[in-house]
Amino acid sequence: MNVILLLIDTLRRDALEPYGGPPTPGFAEIAASxxxxxxxxxxxxxxxxxxxxxWTGRYEFPWRGWGPLxxxxxDLPAALSAAGVRTMLVxxxxxxxxxxxxxxxxxxxxxxxxxxxxxDHWRTAAGPVPWPAPRETKLHRRWERYWRNTADRRxxxxxxxxxxxxxxxxxARAQRWLEAQGDVPFFLxxxxxxxxxxxxxPPELWPxxxxxxxxxxxxxxGRAERYDPEELRxxxxxxxxxxxxxxxxxxxxxxxxxxxLRDTLVLVTTDHGHLFGEHGMVGKPxxxxxxxxxxxxxxxxxxLACHPGVRGGTRCAALAQTVDLYPTVLEAFGLEPxxxxxxxxxxxxxxxxxxxxxxxxxxxxxxxxVQATDGDLVLHRWPxxxxxxxxxxxxxxxxxxxxxxAVGAYDGLRGGYPVDVVRGPATTVLLDAGEGRDLGEExxxxxxxxxxxxxxWLRDLAVPPEQAERLGI
Numbered sequence: 001m002n003v004i005l006l007l008i009d010t011l012r013r014d015a016l017e018p019y020g021g022p023p024t025p026g027f028a029e030i031a032a033s034x035x036x037x038x039x040x041x042x043x044x045x046x047x048x049x050x051x052x053x054x055w056t057g058r059y060e061f062p063w064r065g066w067g068p069l070x071x072x073x074x075d076l077p078a079a080l081s082a083a084g085v086r087t088m089l090v091x092x093x094x095x096x097x098x099x100x101x102x103x104x105x106x107x108x109x110x111x112x113x114x115x116x117x118x119x120d121h122w123r124t125a126a127g128p129v130p131w132p133a134p135r136e137t138k139l140h141r142r143w144e145r146y147w148r149n150t151a152d153r154r155x156x157x158x159x160x161x162x163x164x165x166x167x168x169x170x171x172a173r174a175q176r177w178l179e180a181q182g183d184v185p186f187f188l189x190x191x192x193x194x195x196x197x198x199x200x201x202p203p204e205l206w207p208x209x210x211x212x213x214x215x216x217x218x219x220x221x222g223r224a225e226r227y228d229p230e231e232l233r234x235x236x237x238x239x240x241x242x243x244x245x246x247x248x249x250x251x252x253x254x255x256x257x258x259x260x261l262r263d264t265l266v267l268v269t270t271d272h273g274h275l276f277g278e279h280g281m282v283g284k285p286x287x288x289x290x291x292x293x294x295x296x297x298x299x300x301x302x303x304l305a306c307h308p309g310v311r312g313g314t315r316c317a318a319l320a321q322t323v324d325l326y327p328t329v330l331e332a333f334g335l336e337p338x339x340x341x342x343x344x345x346x347x348x349x350x351x352x353x354x355x356x357x358x359x360x361x362x363x364x365x366x367x368x369x370v371q372a373t374d375g376d377l378v379l380h381r382w383p384x385x386x387x388x389x390x391x392x393x394x395x396x397x398x399x400x401x402x403x404x405x406a407v408g409a410y411d412g413l414r415g416g417y418p419v420d421v422v423r424g425p426a427t428t429v430l431l432d433a434g435e436g437r438d439l440g441e442e443x444x445x446x447x448x449x450x451x452x453x454x455x456x457w458l459r460d461l462a463v464p465p466e467q468a469e470r471l472g473i
Contacts, residue, residue, distance in 0.1 A: 002264040003329050004178070004188045004257060007054070008246060009047065009093065010196040011270035013302040015243045024243065026251030027304065030268055032313050033261070034306030035350050039319045039375040042272055042299050043342075045365045046284050048101050048401075050271035050322055051191075055104060057326025057341030062463040063394040064416075065366030066402040068103045070395050074338040076326050077187065078107030083335055086184045088112070090174040091191035092166045094120040100400030108189075112177065114170050116149035117193045123148045130156050142218070146198060158212075162202040162245065167194040171249040175256040185333065190253075195242030197283075199235065205244050207237035221283030224275075236276045261306060265332045265350075267325065268304040273297045279435070287368055287422040293380045294371050295435055299363055305350045318349045318357050319375045342461065360453040367391055367404065367421030370471060372450040372457075377439070379450040380429040384472030388423030391466060392416040 013019040018031035043053040044060035048067065052060040055075045069075055077087045089096075089105055092114035096104040105111045115122045119142045129144050147154070153164035162168055174190045198218040201207075215234040220226060227235065250268075257266060275281045278297050285292045303320065306312070323343030330337055331345040348354025364370040367388060372379045393399050394416035398407050408418035430440040430447045440447045455473045457463075 001332050001334075002181075002186045002188075002260060003332050004190070004260075004264060004266045005325070005329065006250070006253075006266070006268045007051075007189065007191045008195075008250075008268065008270050009191075009193050010272065010274050011243070011246075011302060012273040012297060013300060014297070015240065016302055018304065019302060022240065024247040026247040026249075026254060027268070027302075029251065029254060030266070030304050030306060034266070034304055034310060034312055034314075035352075036315045037303040037305070037320055037346075037349075038315055038317055040269070040301055040303040041319075041321050041361050041363055041373060042294075042301055043321045043323050043361075043363050045272055045294055045298070045363065047271050048095055048104075049366070051096070051104060053322040053343075054325050055107075057323050057337060057343040059323060059342050059362070059461070061364045061366045061370075062458070062461070062467050063366075065393070065399060065404075066101060067395065067397070067399060068101060069106070070397075075104075075107045076329060077109075077189070079330065079335070079338050080187050080333065081107060081109050083333065084185070085333055086181075086186040088177055088186065088188050089191065090114075090170060090177060090188070091193075092117045092170045093191045093193045094118065096191065098401070112173050114166060114173065116146075117166055118142070118196070118198065119145060120149060121145070123151075127151065158206070159200070159202040162204050162248070165194070165200075165202050165245060165249075167192055167246050167249045171253045175253050178253075178256050178260070187329065187333075192246065194246050195239060197239075199238035199242050201238065201241035201245050205241040205248075207234075207241050210234045210237055219282050221285050222281065222289035224277040224280050224282045227282065232277045232282075235282070239274070239276065262308055264308070265329075266304075266306040267328070268302070269322070269325070270301050271322075272299070273301060286365065287424045292365070292368055292424060293429065294363060294365065294369065295431075296378070296433065299371065299378075305346070307347075307350045310351055314352065316349050317375075318346070318354065319359070319361050319373075320346055320349070320357055321361050321363070324357065360450065360457070362454065362457050366393075367419070368424055370454060370467075372454045374450065376432065377443075377446055377450065378431050379447060379454065380427075380431065381451070381454060381471050381473070382424050382427050383470040384426050386426075388421055388470055389418075389466065391419055391421055391470065392464060393419045394464065 015021045017024045017028040049060040081087045087108045089108045089111040096102045327345040331347045369382045398417045404419040404421045406420035429438045
C-alpha cells in the first residue's frame with residue numbers, strides 16, 4: 001500500500017463542487033472516485049497547530065500554540081520511515097522550515113522545498129519594485145519581499161502564465177516524484193500553500209471586475225468594515241480564482257495518480273478555512289482582531305478519500321477530525337501508532353465498514369475559546385470571569401512565533417512558561433449551521449450536553465487543569 005496526502009492551505013469547503021460550491025472539476029473527479037466526508041472538522045488552529053495535530057495524532061491547542069515539533073514527538077513521517085516506508089515531502093509552505101515554527105521536515109527521507117511564498121526570507125535583490133494600488137493591505141507591508149521572490153516569473157505585477165505559479169510548480173514537482181516511484185511502499189505528503197493569501201491568480205484566471213493593478217490581494221485580518229462592499233467582492237473573487245488555480249493543477253496531478261490507485265490511498269484536506277465578511281470579519285481573526293469564534297467557514301473543512309476497491313461517489317457522515325489522519329495513514333500500512341494518540345483511524349469509514357468515531361468533536365486556538373460540536377450544533381465556550389488564566393505554554397522552548405502578549409520565566413514544576421494571552425468575551429454561545437443567533441436559551445439541554453462532553457474530554461485527555469478552570473467548567 002502507498003499513501004498520498006494532499007494538504008491544501010486555507011481551503012473552504014463551500015468553495016468546492018463536492019460540497020455544493022462552484023464547479024471545481026479536479027476536486028469533483030477525486031470525490032467521484034472516493035468518499036466525501038461531510039462532518040470533518042479541524043482540531044487545533046491555525047496553520048502550524050493544525051499540522052502538528054496531523055504529524056502527531058494529538059491535539060495541540062490545549063497545551064501550546066504555534067510552534068515546532070518537540071523532542072519525544074513520534075511524528076508520522078518518522079514512524080513511517082522507521083518502518084521501511086519511503087517518505088517524501090513536496091511543499092512551498094515555508095512555515096514548515098521557519099525558525100520558531102518549523103522542523104516538520106525532519107522525519108522525512110526526502111523533501112523538496114519550493115522557495116519564495118508569501119513572506120519567505122529568500123531573495124534580497126531583484127531590481128525596481130512595482131507597487132500595487134495604494135490601499136492598506138498586508139500586501140503593502142510585505143509586497144517588496146514577495147515581489148523580489150517571484151520577479152523572475154512575472155510581467156510587472158502579474159504572473160506570466162499559470163505554470164509560473166507556486167501551485168502549478170509544487171504539484172508538478174510532486175508529479176515528477178510520483179512518476180519515478182517503483183514498487184517500494186511510499187508516503188507522499190504534498191503541502192500546497194495556495195489558495196492562502198496573497199490571492200495572486202495567473203492572468204488566465206484573473207476575475208472580471210478586479211482591477212489589473214491588483215485590487216486587495218492580501219487583506220488585513222480583522223473587521224470587514226475596513227473594506228467597502230466592492231472591495232470585499234473583489235477579495236472573494238480573487239480567492240475563488242486561487243481555488244480554481246489549485247483545482248486545475250490538482251486535476252493534472254490526479255492524472256498521474258490514476259495508475260497508482262490500485263494500491264494507493266489518497267487523502268485531500270486542508271488546515272482551516274477563511275472568512276470573507278461573514279460575521280463582520282475577514283481572514284483568520286484572533287482576539288486581538290475582535291470576534292474570533294471558530295465559525296464553520298474556518299473549522300468545518302473538507303476531506304476527500306480514495307482507497308482501492310472502494311466505490312466512488314459515496315459520502316460519510318462520521319464526525320472526524322485532523323488528528324484522525326495520523327492513525328489512518330499508519331493503518332493503511334498495517335502499522336500501529338508508536339505511542340498514545342487522540343485520533344482514530346478513518347480506514348473503516350473509508351471502506352464503508354465503520355461505526356461512529358465520536359459523538360462530539362473539539363477544536364480551538366490556544367488561549368482562546370474551545371469549541372464542541374456534535375456535527376450540527378457548535379458550542380463556543382470562552383474563558384469565564386475577568387481573567388484568562390492561569391495559562392501555561394508547555395514544552396522546553398518558549399513561544400517564538402505569534403507570541404502571546406507576555407511570556408514569563410520557565411516554571412520547572414509545570415514544565416512550561418506562564419503566558420498572558422488576550423482574552424475574548426466571557427460568553428458561551430450555541431450555534432446551528434446557520435450561525436444566525438445564540439440558541440443557548442432555547443435549547444438549554446443541548447448546551448448542557450455539549451458542556452458535559454467538553455468537561456469529560458478535558459478530563460479524559462489529562463489536559464492541564466487550568467484549561468477547565470479558565471473556561472469555568
